[in-house]
Amino acid sequence: MQTTKQIEQEIKNTIEGYKLCNKKEKVLVALSGGKDSATTLYVLKKLGYNVEAFYLDLLIGDWSKKNLDATIKLCEKLKVKLHLVNIRDELGYSMCSIRGGIKSKEKLSNCMICGVIKRYLLNRKARELGAKKIATGHNLDDEIEVYFMNLLKANTDLLWGVGPQNGVTLDKKFVPRIKPLYFITNAETRKFTKALKLPVVYEKCPCSTKAGIRNDVRAMVLEFEKKNKKIKKELIKNMLELIKQNRPRKIGAIAYCEKCGEPSRNAVCKSCLLFEKMFKK
Numbered sequence: 001m002q003t004t005k006q007i008e009q010e011i012k013n014t015i016e017g018y019k020l021c022n023k024k025e026k027v028l029v030a031l032s033g034g035k036d037s038a039t040t041l042y043v044l045k046k047l048g049y050n051v052e053a054f055y056l057d058l059l060i061g062d063w064s065k066k067n068l069d070a071t072i073k074l075c076e077k078l079k080v081k082l083h084l085v086n087i088r089d090e091l092g093y094s095m096c097s098i099r100g101g102i103k104s105k106e107k108l109s110n111c112m113i114c115g116v117i118k119r120y121l122l123n124r125k126a127r128e129l130g131a132k133k134i135a136t137g138h139n140l141d142d143e144i145e146v147y148f149m150n151l152l153k154a155n156t157d158l159l160w161g162v163g164p165q166n167g168v169t170l171d172k173k174f175v176p177r178i179k180p181l182y183f184i185t186n187a188e189t190r191k192f193t194k195a196l197k198l199p200v201v202y203e204k205c206p207c208s209t210k211a212g213i214r215n216d217v218r219a220m221v222l223e224f225e226k227k228n229k230k231i232k233k234e235l236i237k238n239m240l241e242l243i244k245q246n247r248p249r250k251i252g253a254i255a256y257c258e259k260c261g262e263p264s265r266n267a268v269c270k271s272c273l274l275f276e277k278m279f280k281k
Helices: 004-017 035-046 061-078 087-091 095-103 110-128 140-152 186-195 213-227 231-246 270-279
Strands: 027-031 051-057 082-086 133-135
Touching: 004 035, 004 186, 027 035, 027 061, 035 051, 035 061, 035 133, 035 186, 051 061, 051 110, 061 082, 082 087, 082 110, 087 095, 087 110, 095 110, 095 270, 110 133, 110 270, 140 186, 140 213, 140 231, 213 231
Parallel strands: 027 051, 027 133, 051 082
Antiparallel strands: none
């Protein structure tokens, strides 16, 4: 496992090698209160990038309160401007109420619903704040899991947009997302934040799905790792090469949702479709 200095250097190499951002443009770091996004903010700030932080309060009881407190402490420690957004102020409901309403009409996972809503609000707010890039804490483990999940579900269209910079189509309403931790493992961010004593919540979301395809994929990769300690970095390298060689020349253009006006590949965006389910009688 890498040292903290090696982790910082790996992140620096990823940013520069993939030209994720420059030091003039505003980068909005999406904080969750957890170790991955804390590592992202810490390193970007230390490297001299123009960063501001964003935290979406999902109002998930004490867990959200702990994460909010950790986020505020981290931004104070790093002297980074923090934008706090309350989900009820934006959508009229807590995340628990939104999920409950949707799941009463259709069987969908908690994480799927939460992910769609968070991406929708994050993009909208980042654009309003004038951010040129959104930096997320997605790490190497996350990316491998998503890649295998898409393969197993035959979601081949979703494969072409993966990589350290998310998305392959530019659009005036879509703020590109960058992943500086793309080659950093889950274990490494834990080690990094503990070594630097950063204010972080290590508890998992109490509403996270405890069973499903992601957990099956995670278990599979762990079995691979028992035989080859370098398997994760080998997998991600091979994955990126396959995408590079097979990515279609033309990617479907982004349109705008006919209901909310946000970027969407379909007539109605995923977020609006979820709310339609929630209010469907």
